[in-house]
Amino acid sequence: MKITAKGVLPLGFYANGIACGIKRSGKPDLAMIYSELPSRAAGCFTCNTIEAAPVVLCRRRLSGTGYFRAIVANSGNANCFTGGRGLSDALKTAGFAAALLGVTPWEVLVASTGIIGKHLPMSCITGGLMRLVQGLSRTGLARAQKAILTTDTFTKAASAVFTCGSRKVTICGIAKGAGMIAPDMATMLCFIATDAAITRQALDKALKSAVAGSFNCITVDGCMSTNDSVLIMANAAAANPVIGGGMDYATFTQALKGVCLELAKMIVRDAEGATKFITITAHEARDAREARSAALAIANSSLFKCAMYGENPNFGRVVAAVGASGIPVKEKDFKVKLGPLNKRDITIGVWLGRGKSEATVYTSDLTPVYVKINAEYS
């Protein structure tokens, strides 16, 4: 199975992205992915107890058994901490898009990313939606990719193609994210389209598994956003035998995980101000949870991240970070291996001497540019 770092819209999907005036810079800020066929859908969301209005809306709609037709996403405003009016704005966005598409309002999902605590400028959105819908096309994915970015410096897409019952199936995801990235998702949005025929239960399970092995293994600054959403739509246009389990399910999940991991790594590569892409693997942990805790403790240590920026082989900071996580490692059993630091890609291994489990996480360094970006962002 091949994962490619580009966007290939699966059969039956259309996309577009435009500038509707939410961003003062005039950059694109409104995107849509539309399926001409009814789609099964699933979502994974932030664990932040403060949830943005679009997250509330998507959770509700995805808890039902219905089909879906479109995702509308805006950047420049998170529609979070905006109370009852925020939820009403999210509903209006979905409803207005549905009317233009000729579908029912509950067939539309929404997502937002940007500043927290300000109301969505609804006139921009309602004014832009007509143009957004009119411009939907099979070649519009690149425009959608641009319209969901905030502090990102490049667009992010990945695709997988595989065979299921002699039919070609495509999975394609686009994502945004560059800061406020922590495990259990972050200020990241990811929209995935597939033409696979798959049951709702299998789609849900495959997405959870793929997210656990990708977006939940990256951290930029340990800060968890209120808006994180990964949404997938499956419209069955590939006409493959419906995936419900067995080998086909395994293949689908592997392809989906491949797409998600490719996108997750792109987010780390685009981390605000980052100069390094760091892969940290914890070995010899008692169980998978402990391995992940150890790797994340290192990845989230500001001191470690500064040392990486300085190409400073200060392995004491790795030791201190693991110890601070509370894992009862013994000094004599604990080993650290730092790869060469004078490269863009750095590999770190730690051996805890407590068992046989391991886990890998991905992170970036902490740089003066990260601080400047986040001192000025509002």
Add this chain to the structure above:
Amino acid sequence: MKITAKGVLPLGFYANGIACGIKRSGKPDLAMIYSELPSRAAGCFTCNTIEAAPVVLCRRRLSGTGYFRAIVANSGNANCFTGGRGLSDALKTAGFAAALLGVTPWEVLVASTGIIGKHLPMSCITGGLMRLVQGLSRTGLARAQKAILTTDTFTKAASAVFTCGSRKVTICGIAKGAGMIAPDMATMLCFIATDAAITRQALDKALKSAVAGSFNCITVDGCMSTNDSVLIMANAAAANPVIGGGMDYATFTQALKGVCLELAKMIVRDAEGATKFITITAHEARDAREARSAALAIANSSLFKCAMYGENPNFGRVVAAVGASGIPVKEKDFKVKLGPLNKRDITIGVWLGRGKSEATVYTSDLTPVYVKINAEYS
């Protein structure tokens, strides 16, 4: 009771600090506080599961019922992750100091701060100890203060004087710390001397209480060190009625907490690269633990700290940080109040709407200078 920001050695104590060659810069790096009378002692230490050799030594010695005469501390080398040789070096340091002072080896406590994973240069220490002991004096505390610093930009001392049974009692503490500062202590050392007569149990309890309300309420970067130690010696030279409980205990503990809080705040003011001193209070929490969690979640958010550096009233980051901590706050009950940001001292309040408990923590902003200091430190 008055807490002053200066060092006043209690009766019967002597101090000194010298440069013995551990630091390549030639700055002072070896300090001693000595009591001519046998002292009760107590300690609080890092919760990091990787403990530096001097922490192991102090824990063992303080678990006994003995008296103590001196603390020897070095900066420039943490003597951590140094295996059996590290512990042997700590024992040798104490033993050599004891021989020069004419006391038994187990009457000496040791502490180290600096780089992790390198062996102590013992020739510097044994070569310097003679001079250190010969120079002990009633006016040597300022020299001791200097010799325990690492990236600190100023020395830190605080004192309290109060009356106990018509006798004047003095408590005096000195501290170092500027980075790798997290609750549950950090790369900070604090040595406290008092001429109070107090039982071992009361001293231990008073120190734990004082540390909980001071050093464990500060965070600079959320990074917990392997060497944190707060040590107190009480030599009874004030000849007050022995403190074991009641009003005298309450007075002593209040004074001790005052000294510790003053030192803790100095550490935050001296935080690496900091331009702001930030006081964060969480109100209306269900219990004290929840209040502290909420306040610390904000204080440890890199995004929040960058916003403070930029004097950027991005209250969304406060909201996101509290939500990410997992406290089930409801958006409608949650309030944030940011004080004016264009000053050195900033006050932040959050109201969780869940109960009546509150907690205050102290932190600094995150600046490009912090990153530079920690990229280069080794």
